[in-house]
Amino acid sequence: xxxxxxxxxxxxxxxxxxxxxxxxxxxxxxxxxxxxxxxxxxxxxxxxxxxxxxxxxxxxxxxxxxxxxxxxxxxxxxxxxxxxxxxxxxxxxxxxxxxxxx
Numbered sequence: 001x002x003x004x005x006x007x008x009x010x011x012x013x014x015x016x017x018x019x020x021x022x023x024x025x026x027x028x029x030x031x032x033x034x035x036x037x038x039x040x041x042x043x044x045x046x047x048x049x050x051x052x053x054x055x056x057x058x059x060x061x062x063x064x065x066x067x068x069x070x071x072x073x074x075x076x077x078x079x080x081x082x083x084x085x086x087x088x089x090x091x092x093x094x095x096x097x098x099x100x101x102x
Contacts, residue, residue: 001093006052007032008099017088023049023097024083032099040084042066045073047083048100055095059086075101 001017015030024047027034035046042065056079066085
């Protein structure tokens with residue numbers, strides 16, 4: 001599966017996802033500026049992304065823990081998600097995300 005990620009400078013990157021991995025892990029391993037300070041435990045908001053182009057509705061709803069973490073994030077939008085909570089799967093092939101401001 002492919003992930004289309006836009007970095008904070010507006011450059012688009014097409015990255016190969018891995019089934020069962022989180023979007024955060026894929027972005028981090030690709031060298032994009034995702035700090036993911038908690039390592040994907042949904043205990044910070046440093047992997048905040050905007051899910052673009054109709055993909056947000058295709059994701060399972062955010063957990064209460066994710067909603068609580070997003071409440072503490074900066075520049076939260078209706079399409080905000082924590083990338084550590086989005087698991088790569090074939091049905092998400094082509095998902096578009098934009099890395100949120102720090």
